[in-house]
Amino acid sequence: MRLQTGADYTQRIPLAVCGGIMSRISPLFLGSLRMAMEGASAASGRPPAWLERASDIRFLDYDHEGDDTLIALGLPRLGEAAGELYRQGKLWDTRPGAADTALEVFRRVVDDVAAENTESSWYDRQLLTRLARMKQVFGSQIQAIGLSGGISGTRVNEKLTETAARLGASTPSGRQVRIAGMLDMIRHSTRGFSLRLESGEDVHGVMESAYGLSALPEFFGKPVLILGRAVYRPSGRLLRIDAAGIEDGIGAPPLFSKVPPPQTARPSVSGRWKVSETGRRGVPAFFGTWPGDETDADMDMLVKDVRGSGSLVL
Numbered sequence: 382m383r384l385q386t387g388a389d390y391t392q393r394i395p396l397a398v399c400g401g402i403m404s405r406i407s408p409l410f411l412g413s414l415r416m417a418m419e420g421a422s423a424a425s426g427r428p429p430a431w432l433e434r435a436s437d438i439r440f441l442d443y444d445h446e447g448d449d450t451l452i453a454l455g456l457p458r459l460g461e462a463a464g465e466l467y468r469q470g471k472l473w474d475t476r477p478g479a480a481d482t483a484l485e486v487f488r489r490v491v492d493d494v495a496a497e498n499t500e501s502s503w504y505d506r507q508l509l510t511r512l513a514r515m516k517q518v519f520g521s522q523i524q525a526i527g528l529s530g531g532i533s534g535t536r537v538n539e540k541l542t543e544t545a546a547r548l549g550a551s552t553p554s555g556r557q558v559r560i561a562g563m564l565d566m567i568r569h570s571t572r573g574f575s576l577r578l579e580s581g582e583d584v585h586g587v588m589e590s591a592y593g594l595s596a597l598p599e600f601f602g603k604p605v606l607i608l609g610r611a612v613y614r615p616s617g618r619l620l621r622i623d624a625a626g627i628e629d630g631i632g633a634p635p636l637f638s639k640v641p642p643p644q645t646a647r648p649s650v651s652g653r654w655k656v657s658e659t660g661r662r663g664v665p666a667f668f669g670t671w672p673g674d675e676t677d678a679d680m681d682m683l684v685k686d687v688r689g690s691g692s693l694v695l
Contacts, residue, residue: 382406383527384450385536394443394450398522405515406526410483411436412508413490417475418466419571420621421587421612422508429570431463436483449527456482465570472568472575472585475502488528488535494545495535499616506612509549516542553613553643560584560622560641561633564605567597574624576607579638586622596627604630611641 384394384402412422414435435457442453460467460479467479477486493501494512504512516539519525525538562576562584572594576584586607588594609624619640 382452382454382529383446384452384523385525385527386448386450386523399452402518402523402526405511405518406487407436407438409490409508409511409515410438410487412511413487413503414483416490416504416508417473417477417486418463419587420473420475420502420573420585421623422505422511424572424587425589431466431570435459435462437462438483454484456484458482459486469568469570470566472566472571472573473502484528491528491535491537491541494548495541497544497548499548499551500614500618502614502620505620506549506552509545509552512537513542513546513549516546548615552615553617555610555612555623556641556644557609558611558622558641559606559608559633559637560611560639561604561606561630561637564597564600564603564627567601569594569597576605576622578640579635582640584619584622584640586624588624588627590625593624593626600627600629604633606630606633606637611643613643617643 411428411432414432415424416422418432437457439455440452441455444451444453458479459477459481466476475489477489490503490508490512493503494509515537519539519542525536528535528537560576560578562578564574565577565583566573566575568574572588574586574588574597576586578584586609588597589609606628607622607624608626608628609622611622612620614620
């Protein structure tokens with residue numbers, strides 16, 4: 382990494398400056414790796430062993446070129462650190478080459494953010510937020526952090542952090558959804574799965590709970606109904622489904638067999654789906670409400686489907 386500095390650090394670099402940079406860069410490397418390999422930059426629970434190996438970054442050397450500080454880092458190649466993943470089929474289109482390291486993965490994230498690629502699969506809202514917080518690093522002491530290789534001029538600087546913040550702000554909020562399709566692919570090591578919808582579209586997801594993950598194999602190749610949260614790109618297109626549960630999808634209404642669009646505004650409450658009145662408690666407080674994010678238009682379609690089939694299971 383090349384640190385473009387305002388002060389002359391050719392003799393030595395203050396520990397506070399170097400430590401402040403590395404303490405923020407390391408989580409970005411880790412989040413970029415998770416995004417590339419698992420499809421989500423953050424997850425609950427203990428990090429998998431391959432991630433701990435792949436994000437084992439070591440300081441090797443320090444040099445200078447003019448007023449710039451050069452920091453040499455040692456990182457393991459992904460094919461060696463995460464060999465078990467490379468022996469499996471590819472699920473995410475972002476999986477890097479086996480000879481790459483966490484630096485190359487993070488550099489790809491930076492390049493897509495710098496280009497304001499709103500269709501990118503290399504970052505999500507959480508990763509954009511982390512990158513935007515790097516703004517605190519830059520000032521009179523550090524103007525930019527250059528990353529070797531990649532697109533000429535690949536740099537992390539204040540402008541990039543502002544772009545990340547802007548992309549994050551323009552990304553639609555996630556929404557609770559139900560989506561039905563054929564369980565077409567499973568990656569147990571990364572909690573990933575793929576659904577094939579009636580339209581032929583593929584939707585990728587990540588199973589959040591260990592219980593849900595253990596249930597995936599019994600549904601492989603069968604119709605399923607996934608309950609979870611839709612996560613979107615800045616463009617508004619679906620990025621993934623963070624799945625909380627999985628059920629048998631036989632007989633699921635066609636309404637749930639479509640890619641769920643982002644909900645730009647909270648739907649107005651109609652007379653049919655009323656919020657419970659103040660002061661009502663228990664069961665009476667529940668009736669008259671709908672525990673989902675479907676709009677009235679969605680529900681009209683669902684009711685029409687039910688009239689045609691004669692039954693409804695929710």
